[in-house]
Amino acid sequence: MAAIGPGVSARQSLQHIGLGLAIILGLSAPAGAGQDIGDAQHVVTPKIMAERAYRVRTAVREAVREAFDPGGQFLTVTTATYGGDSMSTADVADPVLSDVVDPASLRWNLWASASYTDLDDSHPVSSYEGLTFSAVFGIDYRITERVLIGVLGNVNRSEIDTSFFVLTGRSESDQVAIGAYIGVVLADFLVADLAYLYNWGDNVLADSTDSASFDSDGWSLTGNLTGYWFTGDWRWSPSIGIALSENRDDAYVDVPGGFVVPSQKQTTGVFNFGAQAGRTVSFGDMSSAEFWAGLQGEWTFEQDSGTAVIPTAPVRDDDFDLRLSGGVDVSVNPNFSISLSGDVAGLAISDYLTIGASARASVLF
Numbered sequence: 001m002a003a004i005g006p007g008v009s010a011r012q013s014l015q016h017i018g019l020g021l022a023i024i025l026g027l028s029a030p031a032g033a034g035q036d037i038g039d040a041q042h043v044v045t046p047k048i049m050a051e052r053a054y055r056v057r058t059a060v061r062e063a064v065r066e067a068f069d070p071g072g073q074f075l076t077v078t079t080a081t082y083g084g085d086s087m088s089t090a091d092v093a094d095p096v097l098s099d100v101v102d103p104a105s106l107r108w109n110l111w112a113s114a115s116y117t118d119l120d121d122s123h124p125v126s127s128y129e130g131l132t133f134s135a136v137f138g139i140d141y142r143i144t145e146r147v148l149i150g151v152l153g154n155v156n157r158s159e160i161d162t163s164f165f166v167l168t169g170r171s172e173s174d175q176v177a178i179g180a181y182i183g184v185v186l187a188d189f190l191v192a193d194l195a196y197l198y199n200w201g202d203n204v205l206a207d208s209t210d211s212a213s214f215d216s217d218g219w220s221l222t223g224n225l226t227g228y229w230f231t232g233d234w235r236w237s238p239s240i241g242i243a244l245s246e247n248r249d250d251a252y253v254d255v256p257g258g259f260v261v262p263s264q265k266q267t268t269g270v271f272n273f274g275a276q277a278g279r280t281v282s283f284g285d286m287s288s289a290e291f292w293a294g295l296q297g298e299w300t301f302e303q304d305s306g307t308a309v310i311p312t313a314p315v316r317d318d319d320f321d322l323r324l325s326g327g328v329d330v331s332v333n334p335n336f337s338i339s340l341s342g343d344v345a346g347l348a349i350s351d352y353l354t355i356g357a358s359a360r361a362s363v364l365f
Contacts, residue, residue, distance in 0.1 A: 039164045039313040040171040040205050041264060042305040043126050045247060046315075048158050048173065049220075050268045050300070051117055051132055051354070053243035056154055056177075056195060057222035057272075059113040059136040059360070061241070062339070064183035064193040065226070066362045067109040067140055067148050070334050106335065106364040109150070112137040115358040119160070122351040126313035130160030130171075138181070146185040153178050154197060162207075164313040169207030175199050177220070186225075194223040203249065212261070214252035220245040233280045235290065241272040244302075269302030278329075286333050293326040298345070322347040327358075337362050 113136045120129045133156070140150025154177040162169040179197030186192050200217040226239040249264045274296025282288045298321045305315060327341025339360045346353040 038261060039126065040128075040160070040162050040169055040207075041249060041266070043164070043313050043315055044128055044160050044162065044171050045173075045249075045266050046268050046303050046305060047119065047121075048132060048160070049218075049245040049247055049266060050243065050270050050303075051119070052134060052154070052156050052175070053220045053222055053245045053268070053270065054272075054298075055113075055115050055117075055134040055156075055358075056136055056152075056197065056220065057224060057241055057243050058358075059111075060138075060152065060181050060193050060195045060222065061224040061226060061239075062113070062360060063109060063111045063138060063140065063150070063362065064148065064181075064191060064224075065228075066111065066337060066364070067142055067183065068185060068191060069228075070106050070364050107142040108139065108365050109142075109148075109362060110139045110365075111360065111362040113358060113360040115356055117354055117356040120353045121316075123314075123316065124351075126162075126164050126315075127351075128160050128162040128171075130158065132156065132158040140181070140183070148183045150181050150183075151179070152181055152195065152197070154199070156199075156201075164207075167207050167209075169205070172204045173201060173216075174203075175201035175216075179220075189228050190225070191228065192223070192225050194221075196221050199247075210254040210257055212252045212254045214250045216247055216249045218245065218247035233282075235278040235280070235292070236275065237278075237294075238275040239273070239296075243270045243272070244268070264305075267302055267304045268300065271299045271301055272296050273299075274323075276325075286331075288331045290329045290331075291327075292329070294324075296323050296325075297321070298323055316349070316352070318349045318352070321345055321349050321352075335364050 115134045117132045117134075119132065121127050135155045136152060138150050138152030140148045142148040154175075156173075156175040156177070158171070158173045160171040162171060177197040177199035179195060181193060181195035183191065183193045197220050198217070199219065200215070202213065203216055204213045205211065220243065222241070222243045224239055224241040226237055229236045245268045247266045249266075251261060251263045253260050274294060276292050276294035278290045278292030280288050280290040300319050300321075303315070323343055323345040324347060325341060325343035327339055329337060329339040331337045341358045343356045344354070345356075
């Protein structure tokens with residue numbers, strides 16, 4: 001925050017006086033810098049972390065499903081393919097597909113997913129709006145009929161405009177992540193996946209009087225446990241999932257105030273539970289499309305901003321939310337599939353809404 005002087009609001013002056021007294025009295029670490037840009041770290045960063053982890057968790061779950069079930073064509077394969085167990089209620093494989101493609105030969109899965117999310121928080125004191133773009137991509141290899149391993153990457157861009165009290169500001173972040181994941185068929189109809197990523201990136205914060213830039217790094221751990229039950233053309237998939245994230249911001253000096261903000265750490269933890277229902281339409285030429293919809297609850301059991309700046313903008317304490325999603329997965333052939341989907345969250349939180357859209361493509365060989 002700029003030094004006290006002409007053009008600085010009374011509120012900002014009082015903040016500086018309070019912070020100075022706190023430092024003199026030993027009540028606080030050097031906290032000052034941009035009280036308001038510090039609020040952006042305090043309020044916005046945990047939400048961006050949770051949204052990024054959700055996109056990664058969803059992308060990995062779909063990639064694992066595609067690898068074990070190429071194009072949705074082999075869910076009826078039983079003993080010959082899955083070592084004595086079936087992933088569906090059917091007893092035999094489609095004889096036409098079995099004659100044309102051996103599912104056991106499709107062990108590599110190359111995939112990519114891109115998503116766009118619009119965030120809008122109209123909280124009366126700490127409101128913000130903006131977007132995040134996330135691209136997740138990877139490749140995995142099915143080492144047995146029940147186990148696969150893979151590597152993945154993630155590129156994430158966020159641009160958020162804030163309005164805390166009477167000051168407006170902006171928060172921008174570019175993050176890159178690399179990691180690995182594993183998928184396992186635990187039992188009939190039950191598939192688990194687990195992914196770990198390490199991320200690093202650049203960040204810029206600014207308000208009407210100050211600006212700062214700094215580096216950050218962190219990690220995320222995501223997992224899913226998903227069931228697949230089938231009746232005719234219909235699929236029913238209950239699931240539970242978890243996403244843990246940690247972010248560490250380097251110390252920085254704001255401009256032009258020259259205040260030093262110590263390094264900070266934020267953590268988030270979200271538990272997900274819900275279900276999807278889908279119906280597949282076959283086109284008779286080894287291609288098909290599944291239209292699906294899902295609803296899931298999201299319980300935020302951990303959200304620690306870890307900020308070293310004395311926060312003035314309140315952080316939401318809404319622990320539970322609902323997310324509605326839907327889309328279409330198109331299997332062009334057993335080796336190639338694409339999908340389009342959308343989701344809306346904030347259904348259980350007042351004055352908060354996110355709208356997202358995603359596209360995915362997968363090639364098996």
